[in-house]
Amino acid sequence: MRTALLVGIMSIGTILLRFLPFLVIRKEPPRLISYLGKVLPPAIIGMLVIYCLKDVNIIARPYGIPELIAVIGVIGMQIWRKNAVISILVGTVLYMLIQAFV
């Protein structure tokens, strides 16, 4: 019962956070919000890259080198083929191979 209550809180809390801007900003959003809507996405994606790599330890073996190689692989593939699926597949397989054989 308590579990159901806590799960319910997490569910409703998350829903409220996601809906709040849509409920509060009803008409045309202020220019500041439009501006943020334009510049936030690239910034937040940058933040999520850091978030994914936050637990990589660069002062102990293997010094984050597997992650570095795989990230360079993804960037290289993205520049070369401009196809996100290919970039992600190549980067992930590269990383798994490094995990398996190094």
Added chain:
Amino acid sequence: MNKNIVKQAFLRSLPVMAGYIVLGMGFGIILRNAGYGVLWAAAMSLFIYAGSLQYVGVTLISGGASVVMTVITTIMVNARHLFYSISMLDKYKGAGKYKPYMIFALTDETYSLLCDGKAPEGGDPNAYRFMVSLFNHSYWVAGSIMGSLIGEHLPFSTAGIEFSMTALFVAAFTEQWMNSKDHLPALTGLLCSLVSLLIFGPGKFLIPAMLMITAALIIIGKIRDKKDGNKEVGKTSDKPGEPAYDTKIEELKEEAR
């Protein structure tokens, strides 16, 4: 909804599939180990649908956390969703019947797939966004159920497959970078997050990083305004919906392409 839209949405969602199934399985396994079976895994993934909160949530429900503690944790871990919604206000406008579900299902990964505002030509862009959201949600629920049921009996090593999540964001970052002439927002995001990570550590850096990013971007906007001599940023529109404003939105959309 035509078949092509569904197909395009499925193809767009493919990169998330691997990541969500693996992360969902991880969640299902942890939840099972904490003593909660497949129904709990399915319910949490269906109704909460927020990866990091669900991982933290396992500790909350198994440790008998208080209501207050659960509320605070939910807000802290998921505050970033406010930012996703704000930046989708325009793009989700006019989504009609699809809109409530699309807002509910706006996760980190769905956001990263849809934030460029692109949609295949010759179809309803909102049906496309709805389908991308729905595909991602179904991978997450399926992964959680699979993890709860079969997670511990997999015959091969999946070590390292979680990197697909990192690769997804790195690819999205590179894509944004190449499609934009203005790299300052992207650099601001990286730099503020790094500084925040160094100051607050991996467990707590997300909220400070977001506040720093928002503050820095607003300051950058103001400085650029002064340089250009126009006042478009920070000034609220006097008459909502005036023609000049719509033109501005169109310009923003053009740039986003």
